[in-house]
Amino acid sequence: GQNIDQPTEMTATEGAIVQINCTYQTSGFNGLFWYQQHAGEAPTFLSYNVLDGLEEKGRFSSFLSRSKGYSYLLLKELQMKDSASYLCAVRDSNYQLIWGAGTKLIIKP
Amino acid sequence: DVKVTQSSRYLVKRTGEKVFLECVQDMDHENMFWYRQDPGLGLRLIYFSYDVKMKEKGDIPEGYSVSREKKERFSLILESASTNQTSMYLCATKGGGEVTGELFFGEGSRLTVL
Numbered sequence: 235g236q237n238i239d240q241p242t243e244m245t246a247t248e249g250a251i252v253q254i255n256c257t258y259q260t261s262g263f264n265g266l267f268w269y270q271q272h273a274g275e276a277p278t279f280l281s282y283n284v285l286d287g288l289e290e291k292g293r294f295s296s297f298l299s300r301s302k303g304y305s306y307l308l309l310k311e312l313q314m315k316d317s318a319s320y321l322c323a324v325r326d327s328n329y330q331l332i333w334g335a336g337t338k339l340i341i342k343p
Numbered sequence: 344d345v346k347v348t349q350s351s352r353y354l355v356k357r358t359g360e361k362v363f364l365e366c367v368q369d370m371d372h373e374n375m376f377w378y379r380q381d382p383g384l385g386l387r388l389i390y391f392s393y394d395v396k397m398k399e400k401g402d403i404p405e406g407y408s409v410s411r412e413k414k415e416r417f418s419l420i421l422e423s424a425s426t427n428q429t430s431m432y433l434c435a436t437k438g439g440g441e442v443t444g445e446l447f448f449g450e451g452s453r454l455t456v457l
Contacts, residue, residue, distance in 0.1 A: 238385060242383075265443070265444075267443075267445060269446075274451075275450060275451075276347070276433070276448035276449055276450050276451060277433070277446075277448050278448070279443075279445035279446070279447075282443040282445065321385075321386070323385075323386075325444075330388070331386075331388070331446075332385070333385030333386040333387075334385050335383055335384055335385050336385070
């Protein structure tokens with residue numbers, strides 16, 4: 235079966251760096267997405283990786299290793315507003331999205 | 344900016360009632376999706392549509408139907424609501440021909456079935 239694994243919850247301190255991991259086992263691979271979802275709000279697109287390596291976008295970076303079925307989202311200089319759930323999703327060979335359950339990130343002052 | 348609007352943020356219905364959830368988008372996107380989101384589970388696809396009057400079953404279509412009479416509007420219908428359909432329902436859209444193909448989501452409709 236197809237599976238996406240990510241930690242349920244993480245805690246970090248304001249100003250620090252946090253890495254949220256995502257491992258996947260899917261039927262084929264056509265890209266990996268990270269979305270941010272604040273409590274009670276819509277998920278919003280953060281990043282897309284289809285080739286191995288690091289994609290940097292301001293304070294957020296996303297890494298992909300296709301051979302390992304692994305990605306991480308790196309958040310630097312954490313701010314209180316980064317408290318949210320982070321959803322990992324993989325597009326499979328049929329171009330369908332498989333979603334992880336999300337990682338709830340708690341930022342403490 | 345893409346705007347995806349869901350008609351109701353919160354609904355409370357009784358078992359057996361018919362429920363309509365409406366979604367409207369203003370960016371002329373071809374593809375529209377209905378997901379449900381439950382604690383501890385990833386988003387699960389109920390139905391999607393890639394064109395007017397076209398619909399495809401997702402992973403969990405049982406107990407649901409959809410309607411897409413106009414490009415901008417995609418409706419989710421629960422013919423006879425049951426308590427196990429208590430959930431957050433998310434509508435999403437996607438344009439065609441884009442490299443990344445990211446989804447744009449509505450704010451969600453939280454449905455409680457008593």
